[in-house]
Amino acid sequence: MDTTAQRRFLLINPNTNPLTTQRLQEVLQPLLPLNVQLRVQTARFGAPYIACEASHAVAAHACLDVWTTERGSPQAPLNGVLIGCFGDPGLFALREVSACPVTGLAEASFIQAAALGPFAIVTGGERWKPMLQRLANGLGYGDLLRHIETVAPTGAALQADPDMALRCLGQACQNAAQTGVSSIILGGAGLAGYARLLQDHCTLPLIDSAQAGWEVLLQQQQVIAGPTAHDGFYAPWVGLPEAFSQVPPKGHG
Structure with a gap:
């Protein structure tokens, strides 16, 4: 295998706020190994920041919309997809249709935190609980x-x-540390980078959900030669953008 071949990953920000995309990119870009390209895309439609059931549901559709467009691009096939939202909208759907590994900020954070034992989450927005x-x-x-x-x-x-944010999240982390857990996840695309800033003020390990997402995806990545029978939709579509219909139906074998 040519180890110098470039690996291509897709980060989807399901929020429509480009500042959130920029924050994710700023935090993750320094973590990229050589010969790795991280293509960062913002949802074309939906909520500026996902904070409720309805915006989460729309965000799942927005993630599929980005994936279908990227799949149809002439660039190299994807080696992995990261959902840049601590709530992982569309995780199971993207995993079903994509031939490459898919994870989200929440799932990846759970994986890292679980290795340490019981864990807590600190995040913004009361409807998330x-x-x-x-x-x-x-x-x-x-x-x-x-x-x-x-x-x-x-x-x-x-x-x-x-x-x-530092004042509010710092107090929240102190509260969470009193619940008998082994680590605390600081969850949220907009909170990327804050774990590092708050770590000195917390007695427990703080897990940055964006960094966890990238680290877990990189561990799961695999080389994909191109679209396969495992890469596609089961359902036909009516009324969706053309990119959805251009993805061949997935085989049932």
Whole structure:
């Protein structure tokens, strides 16, 4: 195998806020190995920042929209897809249709945190709590997720005011550290990079969900020669963009 061949990964920001995309790129770009390209795309439609069930549902569609467009591009096939939202909208759908590994910020963080023992989550937006608990249960980490500490400001508000975010998240991490867990996930695309800034003020390991997403995806990546029978949709489409119909149906064999 030619180890110098470039590997190509796709990071999808399901939020429509380009500043969130920029933050993810700034945090992850220094982590890229040689011969690795990280293509970063922002959702064409949906909410500026996902913070409820409805925006999460639309974001799953937006992720598929980005994937179909990228799949149809003339560039090299993808080696992995990262969903840049701590809630992983569209995770199971993208994993079903894509021939390469797919993970999200939440799943990857759960994987890293579970290796240390029971864990807690700190994130912005009060509506996230039941959504994240359901996701953890669905991914098999429900028993290890012992506490979810949500702060009133949404991830968008925290991203817009770094000083407020550090104060608010710092107190939330201290609260979460008192719940008998082994680590704390600082979850949210807009919170990328904050774990490093807060680590000195917390007695437990802080896991940056964006960094965890990239590290886990890189471990799972594999070389894909091109679209395969495992890469495509089962369903025909009506009324969706042309890129959806250009993806050949997946075989049932």
